[in-house]
Amino acid sequence: MRRILCQLFIIALSCRVVGEPSAGLVATYESGGVSDRNRSVNVQLFVPAGEPVTPFVPAGKFSVTWNGFIASELRANYTFHVIVRGRVQLTVGGTMVLNAEETEEKSVATGKLVRLSKGANAVTIRYTSPDSGDASIRLYWSNEDTPFNPVPNAALTAETTKELAKSLEIHAGRDLVLEHRCVRCHSLPGTLVEFAMDAPSFQDIGSRRREGWMADWIENPRVLRLGTPMPIVFSEKDAAAKTKRIAAYLASLKGGTQRTRSPGNVVVGKALFETLHCAACHNPPGSTEENGGKISLNRVGTKFKPDALIPFLLRPEEHYAWNGMPNFNLSSEEAANLAAHLLTSAEKPNRAELPSTAAEIEQGKRLVATSGCLNCHELVGMKNEFTTRSLREVSGGTLKTGCLAEKQLPETRAPRFGFSSEQLGAVRAFLGGDRNALLRETAADFLERQSVHLRCRECHGTFEGFPAWELIGGKLKPEYAAAMVGGAVVRKPRPWLDARMPAFPAYAPLLAVGLATAYGLPPKSAADPVSEGNLAVIGRKLVSANGGFSCVSCHGAGDFAATQVFEAPGINLAQSFVRLQPDYFSRWVRSPTSIDPSTKMPVYFDEEGKSPLTEVLEGDGPKTLRAIWEYLRAGEQIAKPE
Helix, strand or coil, X not given: CCCCHHHHXXXXXXXXXXXXXXXXXXXXXXXXXXXXXXXXXXXXXXXXXXXXXXXXXXXXXXXXXXXXXXXXXXXXXXXXXXXXXXXXXXXXXXXXXXXXXXXXXXXXXXXXXXXXXXXXXXXXXEEECCCCCCEEEEEEEECCCCCCEECCHHHEEEECCHHHHHHHHHHHHHHHHHHCCHHHHCCCCCCCHHHHCCCXXXXXXXXXXXXXXXXXXXXXXXXXXXXCCCCECCCCCCHHHHHHHHHHXXXXXXXXXXXXXXCCCHHHHHHHHHHCCHHHCEECCCCCCCXXXXXXXXXXXXXXXXXXXXXXXXXXXXXXXXXXXCECCCCHHHHHHHHHHHHXXXXXXXXXXXXXXXXXXXXXXXXXXHCCHHHCCCCCCCCCCCCCCCHHHCCHHHHHXXXXXXXXXXXXXXXXXXXXXXXXXXXXXXXXXXXXXXXXXXXXXXXXXXXXXXXXXXXXXXXXXXCCHHHHHHHECHHHHHHHHHCCCCCXXXXXXXXXXXXXXXXXXXHHHHHHHCCCCCCCCCCCCCCCXXXXXXXXXXXXCCCCCCHHHCCCECCECCCCCCXXXXXXXXXXXXXXXXXXXXXXXXXHHHHCCCCCCCCCCCCCCCCXXXXXXXXXXXXXXXXXXXXXXXXXXXXXXX
């Protein structure tokens, strides 16, 4: 898995320059007498009943206070709106402009008109959850030039206080503990998803990995990959001999299906490498670039056995469920071409793999059983004989010993993770406080951290055709997001794009829930009520070129192809209902450029949200949008437009 620890820690540290403004508001969470501070990129959250609002406070009735500044490009009048379950008070420049409590689901509470100065305006939002049930809040704004939309992330900033900087350090420490699998050695009973994350399986690994590479990896993994959580296991004088014996034993574990090598096409493989945007996560083979946030492919030829790279590209998760390398649903031919490109440009094996004696292999087997390897790696039939203190026993002075020592002596038996002094400080700060945060989980927290590890923003909002990351959570229904991230979507929404959405099957369920709850939406789409009357029939007319908006000029509708697509094809309308959140659909159709200024989608509705087609539903904007939504409800069985 890509462990982009350096990138994560840089993000955390960038918010710790005390006194300087940074992106996002400062959020203070309180529950059960416990408080937590963090950065919040928006004022949106959904907390299912019985779950904590963050891992750092207990579940139960809670409150959140957001503090900071909201920016306006020009001096202008704004109105704030909220959809909330609970109670919220919003203050701008010391004046309360919105006070709402327990609005019904999908009912919008609107505040008083407030004049924002150009630039930063002090803002405070206080939210209290209901006594029972789900808790949620979504903050919107609007004015004569700004349609009803969530307050954009870019408009929110706050200064970093010493208290926030310390809290961010503790958050970074928790992430480091989870990423380095500390609980796999130092046991801690719990059901956190990340407690169960695996590492590459040892089963038949000798059929997949070269012995020389495994020896180098075990001896010092950070030489081969910057930022890896894999530690240096042995530091004693005979460390080199031990790593060689373990590599010899692992190389002896062969089996599985016999594979045949395919020559592949190097030129076609290089083009595919570029099409899939592999360089977003990898330094290309042959590159001298050393980017700690990316995995270099220079050593791919020294790592994989000649016939093992193609099967890995076809199914990266086969021997490592939580692999950060995604599944691109490659064909056998594509995998062969891509492998040909990688192996042609990468380093070649430069040492012969000398046969090991039976005694050395047996010694390696014993070392695997006793050195902690099996705390992370699976090997069927072998008993794990490694034991150490539980995490609850690691406290006080022991936070500066063993793997957390400032300077580890050569004779120590503790693994060496290569923590920087700041990382050590973060781990100690977390472990020196309330460790119950390791026993609590929220999907929004999982999303926040794992989206960085998986480098989602390297493509989303970067390449053409990839929706901006901050829009996805409020856009896609969680069920569709889970299918898309999990690789289960059959019909590609943008078939004209050569790029593909990579699949992360193990991550998909919790990432999808996080995408919804972090944007104030429930983890499961609510049943959408069917409107009475003939709205679907009216909607069919509205999307047509026969007295409608002529949506079918750019959008297909099921088997009905778009009629006049030139440079900006649209997604098939049959996919809209299953993909989109109703709230996003309404805001998008009313004013697409307010959500994505680069979109080719035209604006039809006026500043007041009225439809120009006054002869249909009297131009009533909400009814017009609802009629189109009712037509889209049919999905793949959608009726052919007029």
